[in-house]
Amino acid sequence: MRQTLHDRKRQAGAVAIIVALTLAVLIGFAGLALDGGQLYVSKTEQQNAADACALSASYLLTGTPIPAANFTLAENAGVAVAVANRVGFQGAPISAGDVQVEFGTSLAGSSWTTAAGGPAGTARYVRCTVSRTGIPMWFMPVRGFAAQSVSAAATAALSPAQSNCAIPMGLCTSGTPPDYGYVRGQWYSMNFDESGGSLSNLSGNFRWLDFDPSAGTPGCSGGGAQELACLLKGVGQCTLPPVGPATCSSSGNSSPVPGCVGQTGNINSLGSAFNTRFGIYQGGGVSNSDLTGAPPDFAGFGYDATSWPPGHDAYNGTSGATHNFLTARTTNDAVQASLVPNGASAATSGQLATHGADRRLVTVPLVDCASFTGSQHAPIRGYACVLLLHPYKKSGSNVTVTAEYLGRSDLPGSPCATSGAVGNSTSVGPMVPALVQ
Numbered sequence: 024m025r026q027t028l029h030d031r032k033r034q035a036g037a038v039a040i041i042v043a044l045t046l047a048v049l050i051g052f053a054g055l056a057l058d059g060g061q062l063y064v065s066k067t068e069q070q071n072a073a074d075a076c077a078l079s080a081s082y083l084l085t086g087t088p089i090p091a092a093n094f095t096l097a098e099n100a101g102v103a104v105a106v107a108n109r110v111g112f113q114g115a116p117i118s119a120g121d122v123q124v125e126f127g128t129s130l131a132g133s134s135w136t137t138a139a140g141g142p143a144g145t146a147r148y149v150r151c152t153v154s155r156t157g158i159p160m161w162f163m164p165v166r167g168f169a170a171q172s173v174s175a176a177a178t179a180a181l182s183p184a185q186s187n188c189a190i191p192m193g194l195c196t197s198g199t200p201p202d203y204g205y206v207r208g209q210w211y212s213m214n215f216d217e218s219g220g221s222l223s224n225l226s227g228n229f230r231w232l233d234f235d236p237s238a239g240t241p242g243c244s245g246g247g248a249q250e251l252a253c254l255l256k257g258v259g260q261c262t263l264p265p266v267g268p269a270t271c272s273s274s275g276n277s278s279p280v281p282g283c284v285g286q287t288g289n290i291n292s293l294g295s296a297f298n299t300r301f302g303i304y305q306g307g308g309v310s311n312s313d314l315t316g317a318p319p320d321f322a323g324f325g326y327d328a329t330s331w332p333p334g335h336d337a338y339n340g341t342s343g344a345t346h347n348f349l350t351a352r353t354t355n356d357a358v359q360a361s362l363v364p365n366g367a368s369a370a371t372s373g374q375l376a377t378h379g380a381d382r383r384l385v386t387v388p389l390v391d392c393a394s395f396t397g398s399q400h401a402p403i404r405g406y407a408c409v410l411l412l413h414p415y416k417k418s419g420s421n422v423t424v425t426a427e428y429l430g431r432s433d434l435p436g437s438p439c440a441t442s443g444a445v446g447n448s449t450s451v452g453p454m455v456p457a458l459v460q
Contacts, residue, residue, distance in 0.1 A: 057161055062173055065110055069153040069175035072108035072117055076101040076151035077179035078456040080124055084181055085454070087436035088144020090339060090349060098124040098138040101151050110155055123152045130178065130460060147435060148459070150178040178460035182445050183433040188261040189406065190385045191251045193232040193284060194428070195392035196404045203389055203404065205428045208336040210412065212425045229424065230392055231293070233285040234260045251287070252296035256317035259385070267402030271394055283400040284390060294364070294415035297424070300382040301325065301358045301414045302370030309370045314378040319370050321379035322351035323358030325413035327425070330359065337427055338410050338438065348383070348410060355379065362414050383411040386432045386439050408432040408439035 080101030083093045105122045109115060125135035126142035126149050135150055136142045154174040194211070198204025205211070213229030231251060243253030254260055267282025295305050302309070302319035324330070326337040330345060338348050346356055355375040363369045370378070386406050394401035409426040416423040432439040437454050445457040 061112075061161070062158065062171060064112060065155060065158060065173045066175055068108065068110040068113070069117075069155060069173060070177065072105045072110075072122075073151045073153045073175045073177040074179075074458060075108065076105035076122060076124065076153065077149055077177040077458065079104040080149040080151065081179035081181055081456040084126075084147050084149060085436065085438040086144075086339065086349075087430070089142075089146065089436070090144075091141070092349065092353070094126055094138040094142050094146070096353075097126075097149060101149065105151065105153055111158075117153060117155075121154050123154070125150045125152075148178055148180050150176060150460075152176040176460075177458060179456050179458050181435070181437075181454035182457040182459075184445060184455040188259045189234075189387055190259045191232050191234065191254050191287075192385075192387045192424075192426075193230045193390035193392070193401075194387050194407050194409065195228050195230060196389050200405070201431055201434070202428075205407070207428055207430050208338065208340065210335055210337075210425055210427050212423055214421070214423050216420050216422070229387075229426070230390065230395075231287040232388070232390065233287050247287070248292050252293055255293065255296040256299055266405060269402065271400035271402050282403050284388060284403060285400050286392075286395045294417065294422070295367075298364070298367070298414040300411060301362075302375055303358060303363055303367050303414055304370070305367050307368060309368050309374060311378075314370065314374060318378055318380045318382060319375055320352065320382035321375055322348065322354075322356045322383070323369060323375060324348075324351045324356040325358055325362045326427075327413050327416075335427070337412060338429060352379070358414065362416075364415070364417070384429070384438050385409060385411060387426075389431075406432045408437045410438075 080097040083097035083100060086093060101124045102119050102122045106117050106119055108117055110117055123137070125137055126146040127135045128143055128146050128148070130148060136146070152174055153176075154172065156172040157170045158173060159170050160168055192213070194205070196203040211228035213227040213231075215226070233251070243250045243257065268280060271280060271283035296317070298304075299313075299317035300320055302323035304310075304313040304317070324346065326348070328334060331337050331342050333340065333342050336347075340347055346354060355372040357372050357375060358369050360369070385408070387409055389404045389407050390401050391404055392401055408429040408431070410429055412425045412427055416425075429438050431437065432454065435454070439454065445455055
């Protein structure tokens, strides 16, 4: 019995050593599972923030070359979206200091530059890095591991979309691709008489269009002017057809082949809908329902021979102390009182800042209008980006609508960045943000 007790005492010491060694191993496994899982969750949360940051910032990489001010705007937009995310099992905020936004001309290049560093005007890639330091470990300190750091990065650029959202105006083609005879920065007009429907009264480079005469537009019923007015107040016609065939043989209200659009002639009563994009609304005063139902642009300032004597390049040109459009939208310049029709009211600068959206940089189809001579349908040749310059200008029943041509909407540098599903090199939609790394 004495020997048995002696053996048990010796075994008790051995078991303690084995338990101590085993416990260290078990804590190590627990650390790998729990602390490793914590780091994995943090990485996922930070990646979401980096993705959102890059997509938001790339939206501003428009222009040829990209204006220096756009890089600062892109950086601010990216950081603003990133800090809206949370980390640490959604329990902790991301601070602006945790986010770095850089711009580069190539994915393969190593020279990434912040907005303050003065990126090149061809820097069409934006990379967001979200870092988090001092993440405390629960079990791994037993194994000698201190607090850890995790970072996540995402790179985005603008890419042609599969689909388009365009207003019901077409720019008549002339010449050959890519610009069909049009010159970037030049102004082009549509002139017509609201009192008549004869096509002979319609002149200029633009035409009102019906994207599908045989069917209505989802969310915009009624047809004719009512349908077009609805499109002008809303986002426009989306999921448009691709480039059309050589000719469109359909006529009347029969369904044209894909890639063909219908001509509407002179459409009256579109002025009120068109003018909402400049922050102009019928009636006394501008209500929140006006602003949310038909949002204005960030700027309502109108460009014509009086306000912009050069008569071209209002988008990013110069004319004395007058703000060009890029500057006007950052300062939310309201439309001039002289351009507001009788019985209408204009949004203030504050209202434009709060409710503004991209409403004057619009996509329009390039249409072979010569085909309208023998048919009520014409083929689409591509899509263009234009700047709507001023509200409806009326003299009696005569109307003038003018826009500045800013190039094809599917080419790099197009100011018409919008929403839509990312396409490939053959897509004809406007440029949309897309993750590339």
